[in-house]
Amino acid sequence: MVKDIMTGNKATAYGAMLARAQVVAAYPITPQTTIVERIADLIAEGKMKAKYIMVESEHSAMAATIAASNTGARAFTATSSHGLALMHEVLMWAAGARTPAVLVNVNRAMAPPWSVYADHQDAMAQRDTGVMQFWAENNQEILDSVIIAYKVAENKDILLPAMINQDAFYLSHTSEPVDIPDQELVDQYLPPFETEVKLDVDNPKGFGSFIMPPQYMEFRGHMARSMDKAREVIRKADREWEELTGRSYGGLMDMYRCEDAEFILFGAGTMMSTAKDVVDELRKEGRKVGIARLRVFRPFPVDEVRYLADRVHAIGVLDRTYTFGYGGPLFNEMNSQMYNHGKRPPTKNYIIGVGGRDVRPKHIRGIFDDLEKVSKEGYGEEGEIHWWGLLDGKTPEEEL
């Protein structure tokens, strides 16, 4: 094992290399570009043996990835923001065709206004495609997750595509130490992809044929069952990775100091890493606080959410985007998973960090303070959704 300093985008490329991805479809977009550049380098240097397909759009990138996967190859692609939005149709196809391909999405805001900064709308809008979603908080987790995602996706009981999310710039362009696992270790964890159902000129089969209503629903029902089953498969894959590397990401939810916590914040991505520092500070002050970092969004960590619901006084849900209509996506998901469950502690939604606004420790501290107040005094006039730090025409007190 070698430790090197690398950006999230380089960690992504190394993850694809170590997973022995055989086909990579590439279409560049800021801030993803250095992923496909780095993969091209790795192939040119002979370090990675893969067919590199340059395509004319993200729609084509995902289509090529699906086609490659359908031939039995391990296929990979990466994109961001508008690129992911353009893939939307083909993501549904990938899932419906039970394609175990892996893609990495660099989370970036949707335009307009034009932006290249961290925001979760791109990925959250793919919620219903049938693509599994992993979320990383550091570059190590990106590299590891590419490998773990193939392990889960290629499981014969699952056969669904997976997407790993990493925050624009906070990970994609930030260099930090990353353990590069030995190839032998990765090979031991992730054997070559084998499937009986594949495109083969000697044994012709078709994917995605026309089907009548009685059968269609069966396919969708089976897909739903596979997605549900993925929960246990992900937990197992996480445990096996820990046995080999010593690194676990908590399965579907990364719980930090939640055992005896009274107030927790739930959310995804790098801001939750920052929030862990704040938890340590507040713990020193005697406050029982914790972080539940979403590790897997699809399938949703239902059991983990209900476990927390049984124990805590209140849950603050941090969303780095908004579902225009009502609430942030994680807020709505968390609330709905508790509704038919026994205990339902109060929850409050904090919309924060949208479009790359920096999430600082003092913001997290302020949110914990607010959450404790809500649990004692109720929501007040403001209600249950709070756009944290929204200026509304006021002059900012600090650099944003």
Added chain:
Amino acid sequence: MIEIRFHGRGGQGAVVASRIIAEAAFREGKDVQAFPYFGVERRGAPVTAFTKIDDRHIRNKSMIYEPDHVIVLEASLIQAVDVTQGLKKDGMVLVNTESDPDEIRRQLDFDNVAVVNATKIALDNQLGSKVQPIVNTGITGAFARASGLISIESVEAAIMNIVPRYPEKNAKAARDAYEAVMLPGGG
């Protein structure tokens, strides 16, 4: 945690400098982060980069607002950018300049200033041209001495690993700047 901010112009390699310092500290067993200001870079325009160094695992992913040290790759930036913004009172500014350190102290209204003529050192080592000297490696050597945070040997090793073209000459420039830097308070 030690936080360092780099000011340069697009194309001068402030981001690479931030990575060299990070890697040097990493080689001494520290955890590190190096990142550019999350902006759209243009050649010649002011750019900012950052390095965080800590004994513990760095989880804080937010930007740097109150740096311990500031490194300025080109003295003309002092007129264009508020390079001491948020700088801790006991912090240090390292400037690439041919000017007298007292002149820079006066311009910045800040005492704890180290200076080095990284431009001359770059040209003496055939790094870049008069119009665009490669100053980002030399200045990391000067920082090693002025800050006392990292050894010059670690900086040289980091340069050999990171810099793709003429790594030896760049490492030599770092060593030269290490010797030449004029420390705060003279020396």
